[in-house]
Amino acid sequence: MKRRRFLALTGGGLLLVGTGGLLWRVGSAPEPATFGVHLGALARDMSGAAVIGRAWLNANEGSEPKRELIEELALDPNDEIEYDTFVERLAQRVERDFEAQAILEHDGWWLSETEARLAALHVALLGFEASEPAEPGFEQSREGRLVRVRDQNPGSAKRGEPLTHPTLPDNVLSFRTSRRPPNRLMLVVEGHQRPISAGAEGFSVTLNDAALAAIARAGDEVDLWLYDPVAQRRQMVGTLLLEEPAGNEDGFCKPTDWGARATRAGEAFNEQPDGSAAFWIQARCFPEQTVVVFDNVELPTTLQPDEGLITARLPDPTLYARPGEYRIELLDRDSGAAQLVGDFTVHE
Amino acid sequence: MIEDIRQALDDGDTASFDIVVAGAGPAGMSIALALRGSGLRVAVLEAGGRTHPDADELRLYDGEVTGLPYPLGASRQRFFGGTSNHWGGWCRPLDAIDFQARDWIPMSGWPIGEDDLAEWYRKAAEILEIGSSDYKFDGHAGGHVLPARSDSGFRNQLFRFSPPTRFAQRYAEALESDPDTTVFLHAAVTGIEHDNGRVRSLSVRTLEGLSYSIRAQQFVLAAGGLEVPRLLLHTESASVPALGNQSGWLGRCFMDHFGYFPGYLMTRADLRYHQFEGRDGEIMPVLAPSESLMARERLNNFCITLTAVEPDSVWPPEALATPGLARGTDGEVWRYRLQLINEPRPNQDSRLTLSDERDELGLRRLQLHWAIAEPDLESIERLLEALGLWVGSAGLGRLQLTRPINPENTEQFSGGLHHMGTTRMSRDPDRGVVDPDCRVFDTDNLYVASSSVFPTAGYANPTLTIVALALRLAEHLRGERT
Numbered sequence: 001m002k003r004r005r006f007l008a009l010t011g012g013g014l015l016l017v018g019t020g021g022l023l024w025r026v027g028s029a030p031e032p033a034t035f036g037v038h039l040g041a042l043a044r045d046m047s048g049a050a051v052i053g054r055a056w057l058n059a060n061e062g063s064e065p066k067r068e069l070i071e072e073l074a075l076d077p078n079d080e081i082e083y084d085t086f087v088e089r090l091a092q093r094v095e096r097d098f099e100a101q102a103i104l105e106h107d108g109w110w111l112s113e114t115e116a117r118l119a120a121l122h123v124a125l126l127g128f129e130a131s132e133p134a135e136p137g138f139e140q141s142r143e144g145r146l147v148r149v150r151d152q153n154p155g156s157a158k159r160g161e162p163l164t165h166p167t168l169p170d171n172v173l174s175f176r177t178s179r180r181p182p183n184r185l186m187l188v189v190e191g192h193q194r195p196i197s198a199g200a201e202g203f204s205v206t207l208n209d210a211a212l213a214a215i216a217r218a219g220d221e222v223d224l225w226l227y228d229p230v231a232q233r234r235q236m237v238g239t240l241l242l243e244e245p246a247g248n249e250d251g252f253c254k255p256t257d258w259g260a261r262a263t264r265a266g267e268a269f270n271e272q273p274d275g276s277a278a279f280w281i282q283a284r285c286f287p288e289q290t291v292v293v294f295d296n297v298e299l300p301t302t303l304q305p306d307e308g309l310i311t312a313r314l315p316d317p318t319l320y321a322r323p324g325e326y327r328i329e330l331l332d333r334d335s336g337a338a339q340l341v342g343d344f345t346v347h348e
Numbered sequence: 349m350i351e352d353i354r355q356a357l358d359d360g361d362t363a364s365f366d367i368v369v370a371g372a373g374p375a376g377m378s379i380a381l382a383l384r385g386s387g388l389r390v391a392v393l394e395a396g397g398r399t400h401p402d403a404d405e406l407r408l409y410d411g412e413v414t415g416l417p418y419p420l421g422a423s424r425q426r427f428f429g430g431t432s433n434h435w436g437g438w439c440r441p442l443d444a445i446d447f448q449a450r451d452w453i454p455m456s457g458w459p460i461g462e463d464d465l466a467e468w469y470r471k472a473a474e475i476l477e478i479g480s481s482d483y484k485f486d487g488h489a490g491g492h493v494l495p496a497r498s499d500s501g502f503r504n505q506l507f508r509f510s511p512p513t514r515f516a517q518r519y520a521e522a523l524e525s526d527p528d529t530t531v532f533l534h535a536a537v538t539g540i541e542h543d544n545g546r547v548r549s550l551s552v553r554t555l556e557g558l559s560y561s562i563r564a565q566q567f568v569l570a571a572g573g574l575e576v577p578r579l580l581l582h583t584e585s586a587s588v589p590a591l592g593n594q595s596g597w598l599g600r601c602f603m604d605h606f607g608y609f610p611g612y613l614m615t616r617a618d619l620r621y622h623q624f625e626g627r628d629g630e631i632m633p634v635l636a637p638s639e640s641l642m643a644r645e646r647l648n649n650f651c652i653t654l655t656a657v658e659p660d661s662v663w664p665p666e667a668l669a670t671p672g673l674a675r676g677t678d679g680e681v682w683r684y685r686l687q688l689i690n691e692p693r694p695n696q697d698s699r700l701t702l703s704d705e706r707d708e709l710g711l712r713r714l715q716l717h718w719a720i721a722e723p724d725l726e727s728i729e730r731l732l733e734a735l736g737l738w739v740g741s742a743g744l745g746r747l748q749l750t751r752p753i754n755p756e757n758t759e760q761f762s763g764g765l766h767h768m769g770t771t772r773m774s775r776d777p778d779r780g781v782v783d784p785d786c787r788v789f790d791t792d793n794l795y796v797a798s799s800s801v802f803p804t805a806g807y808a809n810p811t812l813t814i815v816a817l818a819l820r821l822a823e824h825l826r827g828e829r830t
Contacts (some may be wrong), residue, residue, distance in 0.1 A: 042670065046667060047666035048666040050664065052667070089672075091675045094673055094738070095421030095742070098737050106663075108611055108612075108748040109662060109746060110736045110746060110747045110748070111746060112673075115670075118670070118673075183618045184682050185657075195656055197624075229803065289714045296400070321406075322406055338744075
């Protein structure tokens with residue numbers, strides 16, 4: 001750290017948000033122009049640079065970012081140059097900043113002084129208000145086409161059970177598309193965003209427990225959205241039809257949700273009036289003689305079949321006194337059949 | 349055969365074998381597997397049973413922790429198969445530099461080298477059911493990794509994955525059916541009987557109070573990186589140091605790969621520093637410093653994983669995508685969470701000792717003082733600085749350090765639960781506990797098969813190296829017989 005020449009900007013509360021657009025990689029002046037014209041065009045077209053630009057201007061009162069940039073890049077502002085040459089010069093300067101450790105540090109970001117000045121020029125040109133971006137997010141994004149979807153697998157699922165398809169691992173949704181989608185896209189399902197794994201002919205998504213639990217609680221049909229957080233665009237790419245489960249041959253439906261999932265050693269969780277800790281488990285069906293088993297210990301269990309709810313108390317705090325992973329299962333005391341719920345974590 | 353010692357032997361019985369292995373985890377079971385067909389009668393002593401122990405049995409691992417917080421009981425599996433019952437399957441050999449003496453890391457350097465283990469790494473890969481032993485990073489992730497040129501200071505490395513092999517399920521039948529192998533369950537070793545540098549027998553007790561004596565010609569301690577030094581420390585008497593502690597190193601230099609999340613990296617949008625199915629099995633690329641950077645900046649070894657996360661609003665991807673700011677990214681950038689897996693330096697002050705309190709088997713409980721040395725933290729700072737300057741100067745992206753190192757904030761660091769270093773391997777009895785054959789110094793016939801023999805730790809998860817060393821030791825034991 002000692003060698004770095006940091007310009008630390010400490011303007012707190014600068015958590016404005018950046019936004020993008022499909023034009024964020026274009027916005028260039030293709031014709032030869034003076035250096036000053038190129039610089040202005042580039043700074044004007046920047047997206048998401050407002051926070052850094054405003055911080056720079058606040059910390060450097062009287063700063064003239066355009067003049068400083070021209071001096072830094074050592075060019076005559078009136079010389080005409082190709083746009084690509086201008087960009088090349090800028091890139092070299094930015095990279096040289098890092099080699100020379102001419103770095104600005106802000107909210108943890110290590111940025112080149114040159115790019116910070118460029119952000120400042122962006123704000124100076126557009127004004128403090130104009131450069132303030134809108135709040136981004138899935139809900140605010142515009143609908144539009146991101147990919148052309150050819151097919152989707154699976155198209156349906158049994159409620160509360162893993163997503164299955166003969167050609168896919170469990171809980172994976174796969175989409176075939178006409179071209180490779182960018183990796184930054186997210187699949188949004190019932191409010192849960194999941195990263196996609198893109199390939200030449202489409203993409204797949206592994207659903208996590210939270211997304212699966214949300215699907216299990218949904219109506220008969222779940223909309224599947226693709227979201228581009230950079231372009232702020234979304235597209236509905238399919239639906240998942242939900243079928244009601246019949247329960248397995250032992251009479252258990254797979255639990256759709258459960259809690260608590262973790263505690264600290266010795267610390268009661270979901271504390272009950274008597275001071276004991278407690279689990280809750282949602283499952284659409286289970287045998288009449290079901291008990292919850294925690295780390296091979298049967299727990300006092302209450303069944304509410306109409307609600308699809310099972311609760312169990314852990315009156316003995318020594319059960320969760322030691323760090324580790326502990327298995328939770330449902331046991332049918334009549335048949336001895338068991339249904340896995342999940343692993344409970346006791347942290348140190 | 350696999351037997352419950354409580355049924356196989358009568359209280360007070362003595363049983364004799366050629367070789368006794370204390371511990372039926374990946375190390376102990378690998379030795380037993382490798383000795384099949386040798387004509388040697390082998391006993392494997394497993395302290396637990398076939399299934400997860402109950403709370404009473406786990407209390408045997410209680411101990412006292414000073415220094416950095418450390419969950420002594422976590423990750424220890426006191427039943428047949430040991431830690432293979434829950435490991436994640438991450439595999440990678442140690443790097444060449446990990447074996448070398450590095451003048452910037454005191455007490456570094458193994459007495460054996462990469463070449464000495466190469467054959468055993470290949471055999472270990474078979475035991476651990478890894479598809480390939482090729483760890484060269486050779487286009488495995490296509491273009492989906494950072495282009496770490498030779499002068500960049502960084503390189504891409506590869507982890508491979510065991511299924512993960514659960515030794516109890518995978519190899520129980522092989523040991524059960526071997527006529528020369530006996531696995532005793534519920535057989536906790538509580539003492540090492542020895543005289544004149546020769547171990548005569550191991551004392552075994554059960555929680556019910558039954559006791560046995562198991563005699564052999566050769567003995568291997570393979571009970572994990574905490575129990576092995578614990579058993580050795582118990583051999584100390586008023587007049588004689590503990591076995592292997594002739595120079596005071598037994599229990600010292602406790603090491604664990606400690607994790608640290610320093611912040612984020614904004615870089616190319618299509619990176620795949622995560623586990624995926626490669627052309628020859630599951631792989632995971634990681635980013636690591638080059639040997640030249642380690643030497644120049646006097647760094648420990650590290651690896652870095654990157655996980656895609658939401659951008660922040662201060663410097664979002666579209667800002668960096670401005671033409672000219674990051675020309676090495678093709679304009680599509682994304683934000684990744686950085687996770688460091690750090691090599692700790694051997695540190696004498698990080699050590700295991702015995703407390704005065706005894707457990708239900710009569711063994712003194714462990715006392716761990718876990719410490720991370722200040723140079724380890726300084727090394728992290730230099731690594732991150734090099735990373736930030738590299739990605740910036742190469743037009744590859746930007747570093748965001750949101751969690752600067754604070755030595756006072758111990759919650760910043762988490763252990764990987766890899767217990768290493770407390771029975772260091774050395775060529776010199778004044779600088780270690782075991783020799784290059786893993787034989788405890790000043791003994792004829794007592795060996796250690798455990799990550800506790802690692803003099804330095806690298807960043808790779810230890811199981812592959814543990815099994816490689818165990819197989820090498822098995823070969824040595826066969827040779828000793830002839």
